Amino acid sequence: MSTASVPLPAWINYGLIPLLNLILAFLFSGLVVWAIGESPFEALQLLLIGALGRGEGIGFTLFYTTSFIFTGLSVAVAIHAGLFNIGSEGQAYLGGLGAALVALAMDHYVPWYVTMPFAVIGAALFGAACAAIPAWLQAKRGSHIVITTIMFNFIVSSLMNYMLVRLLIVPGKMAPETRTFLPGGQLPKLDWLIAMFGGKIGAAPLNFSFLIALIMCFLVWVLIWRTKLGYEMRTLGISPTAASYAGIRYSRIVMITMLISGGLAGMMALNPVMGASARLQIEFVGGAGFVGIAVSLMGRNHPAGIILSALLFGILYQGGAELSFDMPGITRDMIVVIQGMVILFAGALEYMLRPSIVRLYQQLTGK
Amino acid sequence: MKKTLLSLIAMAAMSATALAADIKPALVYGTGGKFDKSFNEAAANGAEKFKKETGIEFRDFEPTNDTQGEQAIRNFASRGFNPVVAVSFAWTSAMEKVAAEFPDTKFVIVDSVVKLKNVRSVLYKEEEGSYLVGLLAGMASKTGKVGFVGGMDIPLIRKFACGYVQGVKAAKPDAQVFQNMTGTTGAAWNDPVRGGELTKNQIDQGADIVYAAAGATGLGVLQTAADNKKLSIGVDSNQNHLHPGSVLTSMVKRVDLAVYNAFKDTKDDKFTAGIQALGVKEDGVAYALDDNNKALITPEMKAAVEKAKADIIAGTVKVHDYMSNNACNK
Numbered sequence: 001m002s003t004a005s006v007p008l009p010a011w012i013n014y015g016l017i018p019l020l021n022l023i024l025a026f027l028f029s030g031l032v033v034w035a036i037g038e039s040p041f042e043a044l045q046l047l048l049i050g051a052l053g054r055g056e057g058i059g060f061t062l063f064y065t066t067s068f069i070f071t072g073l074s075v076a077v078a079i080h081a082g083l084f085n086i087g088s089e090g091q092a093y094l095g096g097l098g099a100a101l102v103a104l105a106m107d108h109y110v111p112w113y114v115t116m117p118f119a120v121i122g123a124a125l126f127g128a129a130c131a132a133i134p135a136w137l138q139a140k141r142g143s144h145i146v147i148t149t150i151m152f153n154f155i156v157s158s159l160m161n162y163m164l165v166r167l168l169i170v171p172g173k174m175a176p177e178t179r180t181f182l183p184g185g186q187l188p189k190l191d192w193l194i195a196m197f198g199g200k201i202g203a204a205p206l207n208f209s210f211l212i213a214l215i216m217c218f219l220v221w222v223l224i225w226r227t228k229l230g231y232e233m234r235t236l237g238i239s240p241t242a243a244s245y246a247g248i249r250y251s252r253i254v255m256i257t258m259l260i261s262g263g264l265a266g267m268m269a270l271n272p273v274m275g276a277s278a279r280l281q282i283e284f285v286g287g288a289g290f291v292g293i294a295v296s297l298m299g300r301n302h303p304a305g306i307i308l309s310a311l312l313f314g315i316l317y318q319g320g321a322e323l324s325f326d327m328p329g330i331t332r333d334m335i336v337v338i339q340g341m342v343i344l345f346a347g348a349l350e351y352m353l354r355p356s357i358v359r360l361y362q363q364l365t366g367k
Numbered sequence: 368m369k370k371t372l373l374s375l376i377a378m379a380a381m382s383a384t385a386l387a388a389d390i391k392p393a394l395v396y397g398t399g400g401k402f403d404k405s406f407n408e409a410a411a412n413g414a415e416k417f418k419k420e421t422g423i424e425f426r427d428f429e430p431t432n433d434t435q436g437e438q439a440i441r442n443f444a445s446r447g448f449n450p451v452v453a454v455s456f457a458w459t460s461a462m463e464k465v466a467a468e469f470p471d472t473k474f475v476i477v478d479s480v481v482k483l484k485n486v487r488s489v490l491y492k493e494e495e496g497s498y499l500v501g502l503l504a505g506m507a508s509k510t511g512k513v514g515f516v517g518g519m520d521i522p523l524i525r526k527f528a529c530g531y532v533q534g535v536k537a538a539k540p541d542a543q544v545f546q547n548m549t550g551t552t553g554a555a556w557n558d559p560v561r562g563g564e565l566t567k568n569q570i571d572q573g574a575d576i577v578y579a580a581a582g583a584t585g586l587g588v589l590q591t592a593a594d595n596k597k598l599s600i601g602v603d604s605n606q607n608h609l610h611p612g613s614v615l616t617s618m619v620k621r622v623d624l625a626v627y628n629a630f631k632d633t634k635d636d637k638f639t640a641g642i643q644a645l646g647v648k649e650d651g652v653a654y655a656l657d658d659n660n661k662a663l664i665t666p667e668m669k670a671a672v673e674k675a676k677a678d679i680i681a682g683t684v685k686v687h688d689y690m691s692n693n694a695c696n697k
Contacts, residue, residue, distance in 0.1 A: 060438070161520055161551035169522070171693055174456040174479045176521055203441055203468075205434065276434065277460060282521075283553055286432040321435045325428055325442055332400075332429050 006358045014305070018298075018346060020353055022312075025345035029338040038329045050322025051315040055199020057322065059190075059206040063276065065307075065314030066206070069213040070268035071292025072310050073220050074127075074261045076301040078145075080224055081257040082237035087134060087149025088265040089289025090156035091127040095266025096273045097163060098126030100178055100280035103273075107185030115185055119274055120212065120267060127266015128259040130156055135258030139251035145258070153289075164282050177281040187275040207275030209267075216264060217303035223260070233257055265289060298347045309346075316342060392417070392630045393448035394427040395439050397455030399556050401429050405582045405603040406622060410454040410477070412604075413623030417630040425630065437461035444469040450633045452626050453477070456523065462486065473638050475629040477622060478523065480642055489625040490644045493523070494530030495679050496618045496652030497578075498686045500600050501534020502675050503616055503654060504576040505542050506668045507598060508535075512543045514569030516562055516588045518581035519555040520548040522690055527580040527602075527618075529695035530686050537675070537684075545569045549584050559587030566591040566599075576600065576615060589614060598663065601655070611659040619653045621645065648680045 030040030051061045071088045078085035085091075102122040106115045134148035164176040187208040191201040224230040236243040236253050244250055272284045291313055298312070299305030320335035345352075394414050396407045414425050426448065430436040436458050443451045444465055449472050453462055456479035466474045466483045473485055480488040504513045515531055517524040528546055535542050547565045549555040562584035566577050570592070577592050578600040579585030585602055586609070592599035593613035601607065601617035608614075624645070632638045645651020654672060656664060664672075678684035689695050 060434070063434070158551045165521060169693070172690065173459075174521075174523060174690070175459045177460070180460075203437075203464075272434075279460065281433060281460075284433065286434075321430075321438060325439060328426065332431050335431075 006362070008358065008361060012357065012361065014300070017350070017353060017357065020357075021346040021350060022342065024353075025338075025342045028345070029341045032334070032337055032341075033330065036329060036334070038327060043323060043327060043330065046326050047319035047323045048315075049319075050326070051319030054202075055194045055197075056202030056204045057318060058197075058199060059194055059201045059204025060318040060321075061311070061314040062190075062210055063204060063206045063271065063314075064317040065310045066210045066213045066271045066275075067268050067288040068291055068295045068310035068313050069217065069306060070271070071265055071289050072295035072299060072306040073213075073216055073292075073303065074265035074268075074289075075292045075296035076299070076303070076306060077220060077224070077233075077264060078257055078261040079296060079301050080230070080237050081233040081253055082240065083138070083145050083254065083257060083261070085131070085149050085258065085261050085265075086146055086293065087131060087152045087262070087289070088268075088292045089285055089287070090149070090153035091130045091262040091265035092268040092285045092289050093153075093160055093283075094130040094156045095123040095127035096269035096280055096284055097160065098122035098124070098266060099269045099273050100168075100181075103181045103185030104178060107182040110184055112184055112186055112188060116187065116208070119185075119270060123266040123269050124263035125266070127269075128263040130266070131258045131262025132255075135255050135262075138258070139254040157283075161282065164280065168280065175281070178279050181274065181278045185274060186278045187270065189275075205272075205276035207271065209271040209275050212267065212270065214307075216267065217307055220264070221303045229253075229256065265292070268292075294343045294347055298343075298350075312342070312346075313339075389423055390450070390630070390634050391448045392423065392425040392633065393443040393451045394425060394626060395436060395443070395451070395453040395458065396427065396429045397457055398430060398432070398436070398553060399455075399582055401427065403556070403583045404586065404606075406620075407454065409604050409620070409622040410452075410626045413626030414452075414630065416623065417627050421634065423630075423634070433457065433461070437465065440465045440474075441468070444472045444474075449473055450475055450629050450638065452629045454622060454626065455479075473629075473633055473640075475625065477625050484640055487629065487638070487640050488642045489629075490642060491620050491622075491651050492644060492646030492686075492688070493527050493618070493620065493652060494533070494686045494688050495647045496620065496654065497527045497530030497580075498534035498537070498679070498684075499647070499654045499672055499675060500578060500616055500618045501531040501536075502538050502672055503534075503664065503668055504531070504578060504598075504600060505535040505538025506671060507615055507663065508539065508542065508576050510573045510575045511539055511541065512545065512573040512575065514545045514566065514574035514577035515547070516565050516569070516577060516579045516581055516585070517546070517548040518550075518584055519553060520551055522693065524548065524580055525695065526689040527578075529689040531578055531580075532695065533686055534675075538671070543573075545572055545574055549581050556582035556584060558584045559590070562587035563591040567595070570595050570597055578602070578618070580618070605655040605657065607655050607657055607659040612662065614660060615663050616660055617655040619655050621651050621653075624651065646679070647676055 033040045033043045074088045099119045102119040137143040137148050138145040168178045169176050190206050194201040232248045295309045298309035316339050324330050399407050428439040452475040454477040459479040462476050462481045466486045475487045477489045515528050532544050566588045576598040579588035580602045589599045593610035598615040603620045606617045
C-alpha cells in the first residue's frame with residue numbers, strides 16, 4: 001500500500017516532518033563544516049546567536065524575513081492558480097522604481113504616513129505591471145509563464161540599469177542610485193517592537209514594512225480560502241479542465257492572479273528601498289525573489305507556513321553572515337552550501353522521511 | 368622554574384611591544400568576491416603584502432549583498448578594527464553611515480568619495496590609464512578597428528571606455544571603436560563566456576585588438592582574442608602573463624597600493640583623510656610592460672606612449688573624465 005495517501009495528524013505533517021527535515025539539513029551541514037576543519041557546534045552556536053542572540057541580530061533577521069515573506073506570498077498566490085511565477089525578482093525590482101518615484105515626489109511635502117499608502121500602491125502597481133505582459137501572453141497566447149517571467153527579470157534589470165545609470169543617478173556620483181529620501185519618504189524603524197522584548201534594535205534596518213508583510217499574509221489567506229476568487233484560483237490550479245467546465249474563465253483568473261502575484265512581489269521593495277537604505281540602489285533585490293520560491297514551497301504555499309519558512313531563511317541569511325564574519329574559515333560559499341542543504345532537505349526532499357514516519361505511526365497507533 | 372619564569376617575562380615583554388605597534392586592519396571586498404583575478408584580488412594582494420612585511424594579521428570579509436556590506440563595516444569598526452578599508456563604490460552609503468558612528472576609527476573607501484573627517488577616499492584616474500592603452504591599441508591596430516568589452520554598464524566602466532576611445536583616436540583619428548557592455552547585473556563581472564562571445568563578434572567586425580574592463584569576464588575576452596590570433600588588453604591587475612604574446616598590455620590599476628598605504632599609514636600614524644586621486648603621475652594607473660609583451664610593443668610605440676604619459680603628467684594632454692559631466696566628448 002502506498003504511504004503517500006495515509007492521513008497523518010496535522011502536528012506530524014506540519015510540525016514533526018519539517019522539524020526532522022531541518023535537523024537532517026543541519027546534520028549534513030555540520031558534516032561539511034566538520035570536513036573543512038571547523039567545529040560544527042561552535043558554528044551552529046554562532047549562527048543562532050548571530051541571528052537571534054541580540055536585539056540587533058533579531059532586527060536583521062526580521063528585516064530579511066520581511067523581504068522573503070513578500071516574495072514568498074507572491075510565488076504562493078501564483079502557485080495556487082497553477083502558475084509558476086519565477087519573475088518575483090524582476091517584479092520586486094520594478095516595484096522599487098514605483099516606491100522610489102513616490103518617495104522622491106512626496107518626501108519634501110508630507111510625513112511618512114501620508115507617503116506610505118501611495119508608495120505601497122506605487123510599488124504594487126509597478127510590480128503588477130511587470131507581471132501583466134507574461135500573464136497576458138500565458139492567458140491569450142499560451143506562452144509558458146515560467147519562460148516569460150524569467151525573461152522579464154532580464155528586461156527589468158536592463159530597464160532599471162538604464163534608469164539608474166542615465167536618469168536617476170545623482171550627477172557626479174559613482175554609485176548608480178537615487179538621492180537619499182528625506183524622512184517623509186522613509187519607513188520608520190520598528191525599534192519599539194524589539195524594545196518590547198527588552199532588546200535594542202541598534203543598526204538593524206527592521207522597519208514598518210514588516211507589519212505590512214504580516215497584513216498581506218492575512219489578506220492572502222482571506223483571498224485564497226475565504227473568497228470566490230480564491231476558490232476559482234484554486235480550482236484552476238488543481239484542474240484547468242474542471243475549472244473551465246465549471247464556467248471559470250481561464251484568462252481572467254490568470255491575469256488577476258499574476259497581477260496580485262506581481263503586486264506582492266513589488267511591495268517587497270518597500271523594505272529595502274524605503275525602509276533600509278532610503279534610496280533606490282542598483283540590484284537591491286539581491287536574489288530575494290528566487291529565495292521566495294523556496295520559501296513558498298517550504299511553507300506549503302500557506303501564509304502561516306510562509307512566515308515560518310521566511311523566518312528560517314532570515315535566520316540563515318543573518319546568522320550566516322555573522323557566522324562567516326566570526327569564523328573566517330567558513331567562507332560565504334559555505335553559507336550558500338548550508339542554505340542549499342536546508343532547501344534540499346526541507347523543500348525538495350520533504351517527503352523522503354514520510355513513508356518511514358507513516359509506518360512508525362501506524363505501528364504506534366495500531367492502525 | 369627560573370627558566371620558565373624568564374621565558375614568561377620575555378614573552379610578556381614581546382607581546383607588549385607587539386601590542387604597542389600593532390594595528391588591527393580590516394578589509395571589506397566588493398560583492399565580486401576575493402578571488403576574481405582582478406579588482407578584489409588586487410586589494411587582497413595589497414593586504415597580503417602588508418602582512419608579509421610587518422607580520423600583522425588582517426581580517427577580511429566578502430559580503431554577498433548590500434545589507435551585509437554595511438553590517439561588515441560596522442562589525443569591524445565596533446570590534447576595534449582600525450583602519451577599515453572597503454574596496455567598492457557599492458559601500459559608499461554604508462560608509463557614510465558607519466564612519467559617522469565611529470569618528471575615532473579610520474576608514475578608507477576605494478572608487479568613491481565619502482566626505483567625512485575620518486575617511487580617506489581613493490579614486491583612480493582610469494581615463495588616463497585607459498588613454499595610454501588606447502594609444503597603444505590605436506598604433507598596433509592594422510585594421511583601424513579596435514574593441515572594448517565592459518563589465519556591468521555603470522559610470523565607472525564608461526569612464527574606462529571614454530579614456531580608451533580618446534587614446535585610440537589620438538593615435539588614429541579615423542579609427543573605429545566597437546563598444547559592448549556585458550550586462551546590466553552584477554553577473555556581468557563574472558561571465559567569461561559572454562565576454563568571449565562579444566569579443567568574437569567584435570573580431571568578426573574587423574577589430575584586431577580588444578580591451579576588457581570587466582573583472583573575471585575579461586578572462587574570456589583575453590582567451591577568445593588569443594584563440595583567434597588577435598590582441599587583447601587586460602585590466603586592473605597585470606594580466607600580460609595570462610596569454611603571453613597575445614595580451615598587448617594591461618591597464619594596471621593599483622588597488623593594492625590603496626590598501627597597502629591605508630594599512631601602512633595607520634601603522635606609522637600618518638593616516639590622512641580626504642580625497643586621493645591616483646593617476647598616471649602617482650603611478651596609480653599605468654600600462655604594463657614586461658617580458659610577456661616586450662615583442663608586441665615596438666620602440667616607436669613605447670616612445671609615443673611614454674611621451675603621452677609625460678604630457679599627461681605635465682598637463683599638456685588632458686584626458687576627458689566621463690564622470691565630470693556623465694558624457695564622453697570625444
